[in-house]
Amino acid sequence: MMNNTFVKMGCVILSLILAGCVPHNTIDEVSLMHNIGFDKEEEMLKASVVYPNYAESDNPALITAAAENPSSLQEELSHKSQFPFEIGQVRLLIFGDKLSREGLAPILDTICKDPKIGIIRIVITDGSPDLLLRKTLKESPLFLMNLIEKSIENEGIPETDLHLMYDQFFGSGIDMSFPNLTVDSKENVKVDGMGIFKDDKLALRISEKETFLLKLMTDANKRGVYSFNLNMNGNKANIGVRIISGKHKVKFIKDNLKEKVKVSLNLNVELDALPEWINLEKEKDLKLLKNALQKSISTEAEILLKKFQANGVDPIGIGRRYKANHENYSELSFYDRIYPGMTYDADTKITIRQTGVGK
């Protein structure tokens, strides 16, 4: 009986070995890609890859290749390197403007079939990814990934990674949105707003402030700074408040045969820098400040929602929420008929949690 099991196990193991189904990828004998930028150039797909040279030097190197389809890109790249390129350690995907407008589907389809790719960040750029990657070559190869990660954590950029992308791209009732990287006038790379996609094509770019509002309405993490113009007691100032945490809720209300979307935001904020003429110890000042902030967020959120509606995109996932409440939902008819006619109502409730040490 004992021998029998060993023989059986032996057969299984032997067949697996003989089938040779596990290729070797010794860690120091592959070129690991850390950042990949994709763009379209003269009808060719162009990839720019940043790969680290851990064994030889500290600085990463950049290599570019062009091919007609995504599958031959990897081979094209490997023609130019000592070791085969491996995609398993990719941390950041950057899509160029041209490619984003033409559609990401061919690339996303290839990526989602590769089990080696883990959690990676996806961003777009308004220029060419090649340029963007060149600007960061002096930094560590993980610079861009850390930049995005930190921005998502603390600075008002909505969560974005491969798994969310799968959900948004393949799921119904929601559209993809990726943060936008740009090179500013002083040649620094910075995060600047977002790009909203319709299906796989870039449809709309939104500003930094709108990006934060989008984060407030979608993410569980709501950390970031919101700035607004305050007009109170005859004084005017622009004030920035740090939002620490909060909750959002999207509800539908039947309103004269039209669907009304009610977005309620419940936010906890921290005030650090306030002009001198506001005294929070006064009940009246506090109330005025709160009301002004609530009103500002609500109106801007409503404007943003209408902007999405006008452009026919839905990054918040209103369709998905609608589907949960309505039995005979169909994606096509929702976005054709119901979505354009929806009205919006945003309602914000602010709780001031921290004001710093008083004067």
Add this chain to the structure above:
Amino acid sequence: MIKEKKNQNPAEIVKRAKKSSDFKEIKKNVSGVKIFISCFTSLIDHKTMEQVFLPYINECEKKTDQAFDINQFKNSIPLEEVMTTQDAKEIEEKLHKGFVLITFENTSEDWLLVNVSNLSKGIRETNETENEYSVTGPKLGFVESLDTNILLLRSKLKSPLVTTEELTLGTLSKTRVAIVYLDGITNEKHIETVKKRLAKIDFDIIWDTSALDEIIRDNSHTPFPLYLSTERLDRICYTLSLGQVVIFSDGSPSAISGPSTLLDFFISPEDYYYNWIVGSFFRLIRIFAIIFSIFSSSLYVAVVTFHYEVVPADLLGPLIESRANVPFPPVMEVLFLEMTIELLREAGARLPTKVGQTLGIVGGIVIGQAAVMAALTSNILLIVVALSALASFTTPTMSMSNTIRLLRFPFIIMSSLLGGLGIMLGFAVILCHLFKLKSFETPYMVPLYPFRRNNFKDSFIRSPYSVINKRPDYLRAKDTIKYSSKEKNKKKEDINDE
């Protein structure tokens, strides 16, 4: 194999014994009767012989007035154990245990046996449990004498329930083997199984109780120890109190106890000497250490050879840098270092203690550092292998520690062939094997399989004494409750509360 001759003539026994140089025969004349006093001089206690027995015989020699009477002669010998017999087999046995044989020429068919043996000769007197050392708690261990061991046991457990049964095993060694159990607590089935297994033995020399382990075990094709083999007195007392059966054998400083489960081997008596929170913590650390020790080097091979994608981004740099100069594939690198560690260990075990320490330093620091400098291994691997070797030393029982040393190698080979899948495959095989194992017909993986919820109280963690007051279910003890868990003085009287 030696065939026991039946119906031997006592004269033949003496004849056979005379071939040995240490067999002596003295001729004496008592009351006109010629007597022969014979014994193995190496086995007897010379002090008793020269100061008690021989003077008495000499005195008898002088008294020539009385007629010789064997019974009177027997009763007046000033020694404790004197017997008459005609059984040749018994005579042979007793001669080899240090008895003196007295034969009477032409007077009596009876043979007289007198005990002048020296049992403690050649046996060390103390054992400080060097192999199963503990910081706190008693450091009393068993020695090579069965009688001393039973004495130690009885002095710790003074209950009348402690029962010993003795039998003789081994065609050449004629070793005394004792089965010890608690009468009325230990399930008879276990006792019966042990007796049946021991009775079936046909073996020449019982080297050690641990060797007995392999002869009587349920499945001899397994690297896992099926019975707890220990030299610690407190361990044996504990297993006895749970309702296990303990086997001692003469000439062995270790005892085995069964039926055991896998988790028994990771339990140290110290767990019970510390308070339960600290004890549980150490036990968990030990279990973690064992898992780490078995899998760490094979995981290194799997990750570096196949699954580069699971390495955290910040670790990539150091890992690749240290690997870059190594010319071998990861599996060769790991095997090289593992072999080095095993050699060090084996050499350390064979060398005298003081040389062993020097060797540890030479091996650990010099060889390790030099291997990295010579680009034979990467320094990350050096840390992994050294840590896993260190972790394997935390096992409180020697036999399980050896098993863990061995288990690492198949995992390394599997992981070099199939990566993470290989490790999983190997683990599945070992798990199936473990589930099949039995110790004295009791499942080895209790309480995991069969699942016994109540027995988890004293498995991965050591719960407070008030909770673990019952004997484990799998032992089927006849009395399941060890002690009542209720505290006697529930009212806590604080000295300051007045």
